[in-house]
Amino acid sequence: MSLTNLGVSLVKRLPAERAHTATIRALKLGLGVPMTTKPDPDSLSVTLPISGLKLPNPVGLAAGFDKNAEAFGPMFKFGFGMVECGTVTPKPQAGNPKPRLFRLTEDRAVINRMGFNNEGLGPFVRRLKNAGPHTGALGANVGANKTSEGQDRLKDYALGLSAVWPYCDYLTINISSPNTPGLRGLQNKSELADLLKLCRLAADKQESTRPVFLKVAPDLDSEAIADIITVVKDARGFLTGLIISNTTIARPETLQSAHKGEGGGLSGAPLLAPSTEVLAAFARSLDGTFDLIGAGGIASAADAYAKIRAGANAVQLYSALVYEGPNLAQNIKHDLLHLMKQDSHTKITEAVGAAL
Ligand SMILES: Cc1cc2nc3c(=O)[nH]c(=O)nc-3n(C[C@H](O)[C@H](O)[C@H](O)COP(=O)(O)O)c2cc1C
Numbered sequence: 001m002s003l004t005n006l007g008v009s010l011v012k013r014l015p016a017e018r019a020h021t022a023t024i025r026a027l028k029l030g031l032g033v034p035m036t037t038k039p040d041p042d043s044l045s046v047t048l049p050i051s052g053l054k055l056p057n058p059v060g061l062a063a064g065f066d067k068n069a070e071a072f073g074p075m076f077k078f079g080f081g082m083v084e085c086g087t088v089t090p091k092p093q094a095g096n097p098k099p100r101l102f103r104l105t106e107d108r109a110v111i112n113r114m115g116f117n118n119e120g121l122g123p124f125v126r127r128l129k130n131a132g133p134h135t136g137a138l139g140a141n142v143g144a145n146k147t148s149e150g151q152d153r154l155k156d157y158a159l160g161l162s163a164v165w166p167y168c169d170y171l172t173i174n175i176s177s178p179n180t181p182g183l184r185g186l187q188n189k190s191e192l193a194d195l196l197k198l199c200r201l202a203a204d205k206q207e208s209t210r211p212v213f214l215k216v217a218p219d220l221d222s223e224a225i226a227d228i229i230t231v232v233k234d235a236r237g238f239l240t241g242l243i244i245s246n247t248t249i250a251r252p253e254t255l256q257s258a259h260k261g262e263g264g265g266l267s268g269a270p271l272l273a274p275s276t277e278v279l280a281a282f283a284r285s286l287d288g289t290f291d292l293i294g295a296g297g298i299a300s301a302a303d304a305y306a307k308i309r310a311g312a313n314a315v316q317l318y319s320a321l322v323y324e325g326p327n328l329a330q331n332i333k334h335d336l337l338h339l340m341k342q343d344s345h346t347k348i349t350e351a352v353g354a355a356l
Contacts, residue, residue, distance in 0.1 A: 008325040016101040016110075016322075020065075027071040032326070034077050037135065043340065044333060044348050046081070048291040048313050051211030051240040053137055053170055055314055057081035058348055059304060059329045059336075062295050062316035063141040063172065063215070067118045069127040076134045079329040083134075084316065085124070086141030087174050090159045092120035093145055096179065100264070103322060104257035108299065109271070110319040112247065113264030115179040116143050121163045128167035140164035141172040141215070146180050153186075154195050158202040165206045173199060176217035176246035178265045184217055189227040196231065200238040211240045211291070218245035218275040218296060225278070229285050241291030243316065244282055245275040248296075268319035272297025276310050283311025283356055299324060301335030308348065309355035 011019045011026075027033060044057040060082035061075050069085040076083055095117025102111045118124070124140075131138060142160030144153045157173055164171060175186035175195070186195055196214075203212065216228060232239055247265025255270065275296025283292055294312030298304050299320035307315045321328055336348065345351050 005325065015099070016103050017098060020101065024066070024071050027074040030074065033074040037077050037079055039135075040079075040081070040333065041337070043337065043346060044081075046314055046349055048211065048241065049288065050291045051170065053211045053291075055081040055137055056135055057333050058308065058312075058314040059332050060084065060136075060139075060293065060314060060316040061329075062318040063087055063139075063174065064112075064114070065318050065321070069124045069140075072138060073132065073134065076136050078326045079333060080136055081314065082137040082139055082170075082316070084139035084141050084172060085128070085168075086118070086172070087116050087143040087177065088118050088121055088124040088140065088160060088164070089116050089143050089145045090121050090156050091145050092118065092122075102259040102262050104255065104259050104266075104268070105323075106256040107254075107260070107268065107270055108320070108323055109255070109257070109266055109268030110322060111259060111262045111264045111266050113179045113262070115146065116177065121160060125163050125167060128164060131167070137169040139170045139172055140168040141174050143174045143177065144180065144183065149182075153182075154198050157195060158198045161199055161202045161212075162205070165203070165210060166208065168210070170211040170213065172213045172215050172243060174215045174246070176215050178217070178247060178249045187216060187220070187224065187228060189231055192228065192231045193234065196235040196239065200235065203238055212238060213241040213243050213291070213293065214239055215243040215246055216278075218248045218271065218278050219250060220278055222281065225281050225285070229282070232290065236289070239290070241293060241313075242282060242286075243293040243295060244279040244312075245271075245296050247271065248274060250274065267296065268322075269297050269299060272303055272306075276307055279307060279312060280310040280356060283353060288353075298332075299328075301332045301339055304332050305336060305339045305351065306355070308351050309353070311353045311356055313349075313352055
Protein backbone atom coordinates (compact mmCIF):
# COMPACT_ATOMS: atom_id res chain seq x y z
CA MET A 1 0.00 0.00 0.00
CA SER A 2 1.41 3.43 -0.95
CA LEU A 3 1.83 6.14 1.66
CA THR A 4 -0.97 8.07 -0.03
CA ASN A 5 -3.41 5.11 0.07
CA LEU A 6 -2.47 4.32 3.67
CA GLY A 7 -3.10 7.95 4.63
CA VAL A 8 -6.46 7.90 2.84
CA SER A 9 -7.70 4.78 4.64
CA LEU A 10 -6.60 6.12 8.04
CA VAL A 11 -8.24 9.48 7.44
CA LYS A 12 -11.51 7.80 6.35
CA ARG A 13 -11.89 6.45 9.91
CA LEU A 14 -12.05 9.96 11.40
CA PRO A 15 -15.24 12.04 11.64
CA ALA A 16 -15.64 13.94 8.37
CA GLU A 17 -14.47 17.41 9.38
CA ARG A 18 -11.52 16.12 11.44
CA ALA A 19 -10.54 14.01 8.43
CA HIS A 20 -10.53 17.12 6.26
CA THR A 21 -8.46 19.12 8.76
CA ALA A 22 -5.99 16.22 9.01
CA THR A 23 -5.78 16.04 5.21
CA ILE A 24 -4.99 19.75 4.87
CA ARG A 25 -2.32 19.41 7.58
CA ALA A 26 -0.76 16.40 5.86
CA LEU A 27 -0.76 18.21 2.50
CA LYS A 28 0.97 21.23 4.04
CA LEU A 29 3.67 18.89 5.36
CA GLY A 30 3.95 17.27 1.94
CA LEU A 31 2.91 13.84 3.29
CA GLY A 32 2.00 11.52 0.43
CA VAL A 33 2.30 14.37 -2.10
CA PRO A 34 3.97 13.32 -5.38
CA MET A 35 7.44 14.85 -5.82
CA THR A 36 6.90 15.33 -9.53
CA THR A 37 3.87 15.29 -11.78
CA LYS A 38 4.00 14.00 -15.35
CA PRO A 39 3.08 16.77 -17.79
CA ASP A 40 -0.36 16.32 -19.37
CA PRO A 41 -0.62 15.28 -23.02
CA ASP A 42 -1.45 18.12 -25.38
CA SER A 43 -4.75 16.40 -26.25
CA LEU A 44 -6.04 17.30 -22.76
CA SER A 45 -5.01 20.97 -22.79
CA VAL A 46 -7.82 23.51 -22.91
CA THR A 47 -7.88 27.23 -23.59
CA LEU A 48 -11.24 28.52 -22.42
CA PRO A 49 -12.64 30.27 -25.53
CA ILE A 50 -14.10 33.38 -23.88
CA SER A 51 -11.81 33.79 -20.86
CA GLY A 52 -8.61 32.82 -22.65
CA LEU A 53 -7.66 30.88 -19.51
CA LYS A 54 -5.17 28.13 -20.31
CA LEU A 55 -5.51 24.82 -18.49
CA PRO A 56 -3.11 21.87 -18.89
CA ASN A 57 -6.15 19.59 -18.48
CA PRO A 58 -9.88 20.12 -17.88
CA VAL A 59 -10.11 18.45 -14.43
CA GLY A 60 -10.30 21.01 -11.61
CA LEU A 61 -10.59 20.97 -7.83
CA ALA A 62 -13.80 22.75 -6.77
CA ALA A 63 -14.02 25.43 -4.08
CA GLY A 64 -14.45 24.44 -0.44
CA PHE A 65 -11.59 21.95 -0.21
CA ASP A 66 -8.91 24.61 0.27
CA LYS A 67 -10.94 27.40 1.86
CA ASN A 68 -7.91 29.28 3.21
CA ALA A 69 -5.51 28.81 0.26
CA GLU A 70 -3.17 26.59 2.26
CA ALA A 71 -2.88 23.50 0.11
CA PHE A 72 -3.25 24.50 -3.55
CA GLY A 73 0.43 23.76 -4.33
CA PRO A 74 0.18 20.08 -3.30
CA MET A 75 -3.19 19.72 -5.03
CA PHE A 76 -1.65 20.86 -8.34
CA LYS A 77 0.91 18.07 -7.83
CA PHE A 78 -1.99 15.60 -7.74
CA GLY A 79 -2.65 16.60 -11.33
CA PHE A 80 -5.55 19.07 -11.19
CA GLY A 81 -5.70 21.49 -14.12
CA MET A 82 -7.15 24.20 -11.86
CA VAL A 83 -7.48 24.60 -8.11
CA GLU A 84 -10.11 26.98 -6.76
CA CYS A 85 -9.42 28.32 -3.27
CA GLY A 86 -12.12 29.76 -0.98
CA THR A 87 -14.84 30.68 -0.49
CA VAL A 88 -13.14 33.57 1.27
CA THR A 89 -15.12 36.34 3.00
CA PRO A 90 -13.71 39.79 3.87
CA LYS A 91 -13.69 39.12 7.64
CA PRO A 92 -12.75 35.80 9.23
CA GLN A 93 -15.74 33.81 10.46
CA ALA A 94 -16.24 30.57 12.36
CA GLY A 95 -19.06 29.13 10.25
CA ASN A 96 -21.94 27.07 11.63
CA PRO A 97 -21.82 24.96 14.82
CA LYS A 98 -20.33 21.45 14.48
CA PRO A 99 -21.12 18.81 13.37
CA ARG A 100 -21.65 20.38 9.97
CA LEU A 101 -20.06 17.92 7.53
CA PHE A 102 -21.46 14.43 6.93
CA ARG A 103 -20.41 11.49 4.75
CA LEU A 104 -23.31 9.66 3.10
CA THR A 105 -21.21 6.62 2.31
CA GLU A 106 -23.99 4.42 0.90
CA ASP A 107 -24.88 7.23 -1.50
CA ARG A 108 -21.30 8.26 -2.40
CA ALA A 109 -22.41 11.72 -1.27
CA VAL A 110 -21.68 14.46 1.25
CA ILE A 111 -23.90 16.94 3.09
CA ASN A 112 -22.28 20.12 4.38
CA ARG A 113 -23.52 23.18 6.19
CA MET A 114 -20.08 24.65 6.89
CA GLY A 115 -21.30 28.25 6.43
CA PHE A 116 -18.16 29.80 4.90
CA ASN A 117 -15.83 29.06 7.81
CA ASN A 118 -12.60 30.79 6.80
CA GLU A 119 -9.73 32.96 8.02
CA GLY A 120 -10.75 35.99 5.99
CA LEU A 121 -9.06 37.91 3.18
CA GLY A 122 -5.85 38.84 5.08
CA PRO A 123 -4.23 35.40 5.35
CA PHE A 124 -5.84 34.23 2.09
CA VAL A 125 -4.28 37.02 0.02
CA ARG A 126 -0.93 36.66 1.81
CA ARG A 127 -0.79 32.99 0.81
CA LEU A 128 -1.79 33.68 -2.79
CA LYS A 129 0.95 36.33 -2.98
CA ASN A 130 3.50 33.76 -1.91
CA ALA A 131 2.33 31.14 -4.42
CA GLY A 132 5.26 29.70 -6.31
CA PRO A 133 5.03 28.63 -9.94
CA HIS A 134 2.20 26.17 -10.53
CA THR A 135 1.20 23.95 -13.41
CA GLY A 136 -2.50 24.86 -13.59
CA ALA A 137 -4.84 27.80 -13.05
CA LEU A 138 -5.18 29.17 -9.51
CA GLY A 139 -8.70 30.38 -8.74
CA ALA A 140 -10.02 32.53 -5.91
CA ASN A 141 -13.68 32.16 -4.94
CA VAL A 142 -15.20 35.09 -3.04
CA GLY A 143 -18.33 35.39 -0.90
CA ALA A 144 -20.03 37.53 1.73
CA ASN A 145 -19.83 37.46 5.53
CA LYS A 146 -22.88 36.08 7.31
CA THR A 147 -23.36 39.34 9.24
CA SER A 148 -23.33 41.55 6.10
CA GLU A 149 -26.79 42.54 4.93
CA GLY A 150 -28.26 44.51 2.03
CA GLN A 151 -25.75 46.73 0.25
CA ASP A 152 -22.95 45.58 2.62
CA ARG A 153 -23.38 42.05 1.34
CA LEU A 154 -22.81 43.23 -2.23
CA LYS A 155 -19.82 45.31 -1.11
CA ASP A 156 -18.23 42.20 0.41
CA TYR A 157 -17.95 40.72 -3.09
CA ALA A 158 -16.38 43.87 -4.51
CA LEU A 159 -13.93 43.93 -1.59
CA GLY A 160 -13.03 40.30 -2.16
CA LEU A 161 -12.54 40.70 -5.90
CA SER A 162 -10.32 43.76 -5.47
CA ALA A 163 -8.13 42.05 -2.85
CA VAL A 164 -7.50 38.78 -4.68
CA TRP A 165 -7.48 40.13 -8.26
CA PRO A 166 -3.72 40.59 -8.79
CA TYR A 167 -2.77 37.25 -7.23
CA CYS A 168 -4.89 34.64 -8.97
CA ASP A 169 -5.47 33.37 -12.50
CA TYR A 170 -9.27 33.58 -12.31
CA LEU A 171 -11.99 34.66 -9.88
CA THR A 172 -15.35 33.22 -8.91
CA ILE A 173 -18.35 35.09 -7.51
CA ASN A 174 -20.15 32.57 -5.34
CA ILE A 175 -23.84 33.35 -4.88
CA SER A 176 -25.01 29.77 -4.54
CA SER A 177 -24.04 28.42 -1.13
CA PRO A 178 -27.17 27.22 0.70
CA ASN A 179 -25.49 27.73 4.08
CA THR A 180 -25.46 31.52 4.39
CA PRO A 181 -29.07 32.65 4.90
CA GLY A 182 -30.31 34.76 2.00
CA LEU A 183 -27.17 34.35 -0.12
CA ARG A 184 -28.86 32.46 -2.93
CA GLY A 185 -31.37 35.32 -3.17
CA LEU A 186 -28.55 37.09 -5.04
CA GLN A 187 -29.47 34.86 -7.99
CA ASN A 188 -32.72 36.87 -8.36
CA LYS A 189 -32.76 39.15 -11.37
CA SER A 190 -32.50 42.62 -9.82
CA GLU A 191 -30.16 41.63 -6.97
CA LEU A 192 -27.87 39.82 -9.40
CA ALA A 193 -27.83 42.82 -11.74
CA ASP A 194 -26.89 45.13 -8.81
CA LEU A 195 -24.21 42.72 -7.62
CA LEU A 196 -22.60 42.35 -11.04
CA LYS A 197 -22.62 46.12 -11.58
CA LEU A 198 -20.76 46.68 -8.33
CA CYS A 199 -18.30 43.87 -9.10
CA ARG A 200 -17.70 45.32 -12.55
CA LEU A 201 -16.82 48.70 -11.03
CA ALA A 202 -14.26 46.95 -8.81
CA ALA A 203 -12.86 45.09 -11.82
CA ASP A 204 -12.61 48.28 -13.89
CA LYS A 205 -10.21 49.73 -11.31
CA GLN A 206 -7.74 46.86 -11.78
CA GLU A 207 -4.71 47.19 -14.02
CA SER A 208 -4.92 43.65 -15.39
CA THR A 209 -7.76 41.64 -16.87
CA ARG A 210 -8.88 38.34 -15.37
CA PRO A 211 -11.47 35.70 -16.19
CA VAL A 212 -14.45 36.04 -13.82
CA PHE A 213 -16.95 33.23 -13.25
CA LEU A 214 -20.34 33.22 -11.55
CA LYS A 215 -21.12 30.08 -9.55
CA VAL A 216 -24.78 29.10 -9.52
CA ALA A 217 -26.96 26.59 -7.68
CA PRO A 218 -28.45 23.48 -9.31
CA ASP A 219 -31.86 24.24 -7.79
CA LEU A 220 -33.05 26.50 -10.62
CA ASP A 221 -36.22 26.10 -12.68
CA SER A 222 -36.36 27.24 -16.30
CA GLU A 223 -37.62 30.71 -15.33
CA ALA A 224 -34.75 31.22 -12.87
CA ILE A 225 -32.26 30.02 -15.51
CA ALA A 226 -33.73 32.45 -18.06
CA ASP A 227 -33.48 35.33 -15.55
CA ILE A 228 -29.82 34.58 -14.80
CA ILE A 229 -29.08 34.37 -18.51
CA THR A 230 -30.66 37.79 -19.15
CA VAL A 231 -28.56 39.39 -16.43
CA VAL A 232 -25.25 37.69 -17.25
CA LYS A 233 -25.59 38.67 -20.91
CA ASP A 234 -25.58 42.31 -19.77
CA ALA A 235 -22.37 41.62 -17.85
CA ARG A 236 -20.51 40.34 -20.92
CA GLY A 237 -16.97 41.60 -21.18
CA PHE A 238 -16.59 41.54 -17.38
CA LEU A 239 -18.10 38.14 -16.64
CA THR A 240 -16.57 35.43 -18.80
CA GLY A 241 -18.07 32.21 -17.52
CA LEU A 242 -20.35 30.25 -15.21
CA ILE A 243 -19.65 27.41 -12.82
CA ILE A 244 -22.60 25.02 -12.75
CA SER A 245 -23.14 24.01 -10.01
CA ASN A 246 -22.86 24.32 -6.26
CA THR A 247 -24.47 21.81 -3.84
CA THR A 248 -28.23 21.13 -3.86
CA ILE A 249 -30.87 21.64 -1.19
CA ALA A 250 -32.89 18.81 -2.77
CA ARG A 251 -32.95 15.37 -1.12
CA PRO A 252 -33.61 12.71 -3.76
CA GLU A 253 -35.82 9.82 -2.57
CA THR A 254 -33.09 7.37 -3.53
CA LEU A 255 -30.83 8.43 -0.63
CA GLN A 256 -30.05 5.56 1.73
CA SER A 257 -27.69 6.98 4.34
CA ALA A 258 -28.70 7.71 7.94
CA HIS A 259 -27.45 11.30 7.46
CA LYS A 260 -29.81 12.04 4.57
CA GLY A 261 -32.00 14.26 6.79
CA GLU A 262 -29.18 16.64 7.78
CA GLY A 263 -29.63 20.23 6.66
CA GLY A 264 -27.23 21.84 4.21
CA GLY A 265 -26.04 21.24 0.67
CA LEU A 266 -25.90 17.76 -0.85
CA SER A 267 -23.05 16.94 -3.23
CA GLY A 268 -21.51 13.85 -4.79
CA ALA A 269 -23.11 11.11 -6.92
CA PRO A 270 -26.80 12.11 -6.44
CA LEU A 271 -25.96 15.58 -7.80
CA LEU A 272 -24.48 14.32 -11.07
CA ALA A 273 -27.67 14.05 -13.14
CA PRO A 274 -29.54 17.18 -11.92
CA SER A 275 -26.47 19.45 -12.13
CA THR A 276 -25.65 18.14 -15.62
CA GLU A 277 -29.23 18.89 -16.72
CA VAL A 278 -28.95 22.49 -15.50
CA LEU A 279 -25.53 22.75 -17.20
CA ALA A 280 -27.02 21.58 -20.49
CA ALA A 281 -29.88 24.09 -20.17
CA PHE A 282 -27.39 26.95 -19.74
CA ALA A 283 -25.23 25.59 -22.56
CA ARG A 284 -28.16 25.47 -25.00
CA SER A 285 -29.18 29.06 -24.26
CA LEU A 286 -25.75 30.62 -24.02
CA ASP A 287 -24.50 28.87 -27.15
CA GLY A 288 -20.77 29.41 -26.58
CA THR A 289 -20.99 33.06 -25.47
CA PHE A 290 -19.76 32.18 -21.96
CA ASP A 291 -17.29 29.56 -20.77
CA LEU A 292 -18.97 26.86 -18.73
CA ILE A 293 -17.40 24.83 -15.95
CA GLY A 294 -19.37 21.76 -14.93
CA ALA A 295 -19.36 20.59 -11.31
CA GLY A 296 -21.53 18.18 -9.36
CA GLY A 297 -21.10 14.48 -8.71
CA ILE A 298 -18.03 13.77 -10.85
CA ALA A 299 -16.31 10.59 -9.66
CA SER A 300 -14.98 9.11 -12.92
CA ALA A 301 -13.85 9.94 -16.43
CA ALA A 302 -17.30 8.95 -17.72
CA ASP A 303 -18.89 11.53 -15.39
CA ALA A 304 -16.44 14.24 -16.47
CA TYR A 305 -16.93 13.34 -20.13
CA ALA A 306 -20.74 13.53 -19.72
CA LYS A 307 -20.39 17.10 -18.38
CA ILE A 308 -18.08 18.06 -21.25
CA ARG A 309 -20.47 16.56 -23.78
CA ALA A 310 -23.28 18.52 -22.08
CA GLY A 311 -21.42 21.76 -22.80
CA ALA A 312 -18.71 22.14 -20.13
CA ASN A 313 -15.37 23.53 -21.30
CA ALA A 314 -13.82 22.16 -18.12
CA VAL A 315 -15.00 20.44 -14.93
CA GLN A 316 -14.46 20.57 -11.18
CA LEU A 317 -14.96 18.01 -8.43
CA TYR A 318 -14.70 17.77 -4.68
CA SER A 319 -16.92 15.18 -2.93
CA ALA A 320 -15.59 12.13 -4.79
CA LEU A 321 -12.14 12.81 -3.32
CA VAL A 322 -13.58 11.66 0.01
CA TYR A 323 -14.27 8.22 -1.45
CA GLU A 324 -11.69 7.86 -4.21
CA GLY A 325 -8.63 9.57 -2.68
CA PRO A 326 -6.28 12.18 -4.11
CA ASN A 327 -5.19 10.21 -7.20
CA LEU A 328 -8.65 10.71 -8.69
CA ALA A 329 -7.60 13.52 -11.05
CA GLN A 330 -4.81 11.40 -12.54
CA ASN A 331 -7.16 8.42 -12.95
CA ILE A 332 -9.84 10.54 -14.61
CA LYS A 333 -7.34 12.03 -17.07
CA HIS A 334 -5.99 8.59 -17.95
CA ASP A 335 -9.48 7.22 -18.64
CA LEU A 336 -10.61 10.37 -20.48
CA LEU A 337 -8.00 9.63 -23.14
CA HIS A 338 -9.69 6.27 -23.79
CA LEU A 339 -13.15 7.83 -24.01
CA MET A 340 -11.84 10.42 -26.48
CA LYS A 341 -10.27 7.69 -28.60
CA GLN A 342 -13.55 5.77 -28.75
CA ASP A 343 -15.19 8.87 -30.22
CA SER A 344 -12.20 9.60 -32.51
CA HIS A 345 -11.46 12.92 -30.77
CA THR A 346 -7.84 14.01 -30.89
CA LYS A 347 -8.45 16.94 -28.50
CA ILE A 348 -10.78 17.03 -25.50
CA THR A 349 -12.15 20.33 -26.75
CA GLU A 350 -13.75 18.47 -29.68
CA ALA A 351 -16.14 16.77 -27.23
CA VAL A 352 -17.51 20.03 -25.76
CA GLY A 353 -21.28 20.13 -26.27
CA ALA A 354 -21.32 16.95 -28.39
CA ALA A 355 -24.44 15.67 -26.57
CA LEU A 356 -26.50 18.84 -26.97
C1 LIG B 1 -17.53 20.29 2.34
C2 LIG B 1 -17.83 21.16 1.17
C3 LIG B 1 -17.56 22.51 1.25
C4 LIG B 1 -17.84 23.34 0.16
N1 LIG B 1 -17.54 24.68 0.25
C5 LIG B 1 -17.73 25.46 -0.84
C6 LIG B 1 -17.35 26.83 -0.79
O1 LIG B 1 -16.82 27.32 0.20
N2 LIG B 1 -17.57 27.58 -1.91
C7 LIG B 1 -18.13 27.06 -3.05
O2 LIG B 1 -18.28 27.79 -4.04
N3 LIG B 1 -18.48 25.76 -3.11
C8 LIG B 1 -18.29 24.95 -2.05
N4 LIG B 1 -18.64 23.64 -2.11
C9 LIG B 1 -19.29 23.12 -3.35
C10 LIG B 1 -18.30 22.47 -4.29
O3 LIG B 1 -17.34 23.40 -4.73
C11 LIG B 1 -19.01 21.86 -5.51
O4 LIG B 1 -19.58 22.89 -6.27
C12 LIG B 1 -20.10 20.87 -5.12
O5 LIG B 1 -19.72 20.11 -3.99
C13 LIG B 1 -20.44 19.90 -6.28
O6 LIG B 1 -19.33 19.14 -6.66
P1 LIG B 1 -19.04 17.66 -6.08
O7 LIG B 1 -20.31 16.87 -6.19
O8 LIG B 1 -17.93 17.13 -6.92
O9 LIG B 1 -18.61 17.86 -4.66
C14 LIG B 1 -18.39 22.79 -1.03
C15 LIG B 1 -18.65 21.42 -1.09
C16 LIG B 1 -18.38 20.60 -0.03
C17 LIG B 1 -18.65 19.14 -0.14
